[in-house]
Amino acid sequence: xxxxxxxxxxxxxxxxxxxxxxxxxxxxxxxxxxxxxxxxxxxxxxxxxxxxxxxxxxxxxxxxxxxxxxxxxxxxxxxxxxxxxxxxxxxxxxxxxxxxxxxxxxxxxxxxxxxxxxxxxxxxxxxxxxxxxxxxxxxxxxxxxxxxxxxxxxxxxxxxxxxxxxxxxxxxxxxxxxxxxxxxxxxxxxxxxxxxxxxxxxxxxxxxxxxxxxxxxxxxxxxxxxxxxxxxxxxxxxxxxxxxxxxxxxxxxxxxxxxxxxxxxxxxxxxxxxx
Amino acid sequence: xxxxxxxxxxxxxxxxxxxxxxxxxxxxxxxxxxxxxxxxxxxxxxxxxxxxxxxxxxxxxxxxxxxxxxxxxxxxxxxxxxxxxxxxxxxxxxxxxxxxxxxxxxxxxxxxxxxxxxxxxxxxxxxxxxxxxxxxxxxxxxxxxxxxxxxxxxxxxxxxxxxxxxxxxxxxxxxxxxxxxxxxxxxxxxxxxxxxxxxxxxxxxxxxxxxxxxxxxxxxxxxxxxxxxxxxxxxxxxxxxxxxxxxxxxxxxxxxxxxxxxxxxxxxxxxxxxx
Numbered sequence: 053x054x055x056x057x058x059x060x061x062x063x064x065x066x067x068x069x070x071x072x073x074x075x076x077x078x079x080x081x082x083x084x085x086x087x088x089x090x091x092x093x094x095x096x097x098x099x100x101x102x103x104x105x106x107x108x109x110x111x112x113x114x115x116x117x118x119x120x121x122x123x124x125x126x127x128x129x130x131x132x133x134x135x136x137x138x139x140x141x142x143x144x145x146x147x148x149x150x151x152x153x154x155x156x157x158x159x160x161x162x163x164x165x166x167x168x169x170x171x172x173x174x175x176x177x178x179x180x181x182x183x184x185x186x187x188x189x190x191x192x193x194x195x196x197x198x199x200x201x202x203x204x205x206x207x208x209x210x211x212x213x214x215x216x217x218x219x220x221x222x223x224x225x226x227x228x229x230x231x232x233x234x235x236x237x238x239x240x241x242x243x244x245x246x247x248x249x250x251x252x253x254x255x256x257x258x259x260x261x262x263x264x265x266x267x268x269x270x271x272x273x274x275x276x277x278x279x280x281x282x283x284x285x286x287x288x289x290x291x292x293x294x295x296x297x298x299x300x301x302x303x304x305x306x307x308x309x310x311x312x313x314x315x316x317x318x319x320x321x322x323x324x325x326x327x
Numbered sequence: 328x329x330x331x332x333x334x335x336x337x338x339x340x341x342x343x344x345x346x347x348x349x350x351x352x353x354x355x356x357x358x359x360x361x362x363x364x365x366x367x368x369x370x371x372x373x374x375x376x377x378x379x380x381x382x383x384x385x386x387x388x389x390x391x392x393x394x395x396x397x398x399x400x401x402x403x404x405x406x407x408x409x410x411x412x413x414x415x416x417x418x419x420x421x422x423x424x425x426x427x428x429x430x431x432x433x434x435x436x437x438x439x440x441x442x443x444x445x446x447x448x449x450x451x452x453x454x455x456x457x458x459x460x461x462x463x464x465x466x467x468x469x470x471x472x473x474x475x476x477x478x479x480x481x482x483x484x485x486x487x488x489x490x491x492x493x494x495x496x497x498x499x500x501x502x503x504x505x506x507x508x509x510x511x512x513x514x515x516x517x518x519x520x521x522x523x524x525x526x527x528x529x530x531x532x533x534x535x536x537x538x539x540x541x542x543x544x545x546x547x548x549x550x551x552x553x554x555x556x557x558x559x560x561x562x563x564x565x566x567x568x569x570x571x572x573x574x575x576x577x578x579x580x581x582x583x584x585x586x587x588x589x590x591x592x593x594x595x596x597x598x599x600x601x602x
């Protein structure tokens with residue numbers, strides 16, 4: 053309760069000199085507006101900088117009130133909207149929003165020089181007859197190396213081990229103003245019988261790599277052509293991609309650094325997972 | 328105007344069987360709600376799938392009405408909120424939201440085996456005495472190779488040319504539930520006098536690489552230690568990173584594929600930009 057008798061919003065301090073409000077209970081927009089005004093005044097006196105308000109989608113009736121008090125959008129997910137307000141007269145130093153989607157393509161070959169390919173049941177390749185590498189998008193918090201293994205399993209039932217990132221591609225305006233990073237991963241199969249396919253995949257098979265690379269689609273599209281060439285180079289030359297090297301960050305979390313391990317000799321995820 | 332006499336929302340068809348509404352003019356939330364209801368019914372009859380509504384922040388009073396009609400949030404930027412509604416009874420196949428922020432670190436050395444380093448004026452390293460590589464976040468639609476050149480210029484005034492990505496790191500929960508991809512780039516300097524610094528940088532200098540790598544911070548933090556080792560390997564061994572190879576996509580846009588060009592001999596951005 054502030055001196056004015058108005059109930060202040062409950063907040064927690066963040067690590068960057070600001071505060072965060074997690075709205076959970078429904079409240080009348082007018083009452084919210086009054087509380088927010090009083091709270092901003094209180095935080096300003098305390099020298100707080102960025103103010104974050106997380107509004108679950110159930111509380112969409114409060115969005116307008118927050119904007120009217122000077123908040124702007126920061127980011128949104130399906131079920132919530134994050135708004136932010138910078139109190140001081142200094143330059144804003146808030147973290148930027150996410151700008152990229154991260155996808156993977158999996159290059160998996162067997163001992164007969166065949167590559168694991170699929171035909172998609174939807175999307176731009178549906179009904180085109182194009183055989184392509186299994187692809188997919190990383191889930192929230194998922195590592196590139198794990199996403200590649202998961203997608204191959206989901207689309208073909210094949211169990212694999214991550215070896216290295218062969219190449220990656222950055223593209224822009226992939227959806228709205230957002231960008232896309234696509235990592236082509238080399239995986240080693242631990243099984244060979246194609247058994248399971250999710251609904252996104254119409255067909256899956258092992259196909260001679262030369263036949264895969266020679267498809268008109270791969271020939272006509274410059275980017276796909278480059279990627280196919282890199283995959284072939286991996287089979288036929290000393291091509292070295294980037295291995296996944298596990299490391300602990302300052303905050304104690306395990307992350308991966310991807311690098312050319314030929315000269316480094318770091319312990320990689322692949323050697324760790326070897327059965 | 329629908330048969331009911333209710334004004335339908337103006338929309339354009341998208342390439343995925345859906346429609347997109349760009350709200351621009353202010354309208355009473357109740358009128359918007361009625362129009363939206365009639366429009367959804369109309370689109371359903373037409374067999375449309377995903378419905379996108381872009382609401383500029385000035386029209387925040389309409390957010391609640393859209394949510395009440397069954398829309399969910401897709402993503403938001405500072406000045407707008409994108410909502411989406413999936414009409415059919417089939418599984419939703421809408422593009423996912425962006426999940427990653429993309430940052431760069433620049434490794435720039437001169438002929439005296441010195442590396443270009445900075446001390447930050449804010450953030451977690453402020454006042455710590457730590458000398459670190461120039462770093463930054465890519466702008467909307469900016470390529471990794473261009474972002475590295477820009478950040479070095481902004482922070483130190485040094486003009487550079489992009490050579491290759493030496494390594495990259497993926498980390499999660501970097502801000503809220505979002506992830507981070509950080510690319511360590513090797514750049515070749517075209518100038519050596521440190522002249523300009525933006526407000527984020529307190530100091531900048533050329534520092535012997537061994538001294539840089541030996542800093543307690545680089546020794547204690549496993550991830551930073553790995554990155555420093557890769558940088559040193561680039562100077563002392565045959566370490567090869569990923570070059571930027573320009574390629575045209577199906578839609579005619581120029582994108583970069585990054586790969587180990589040692590065995591490929593592709594024309595790279597570096598050879599293109601050579602003065």
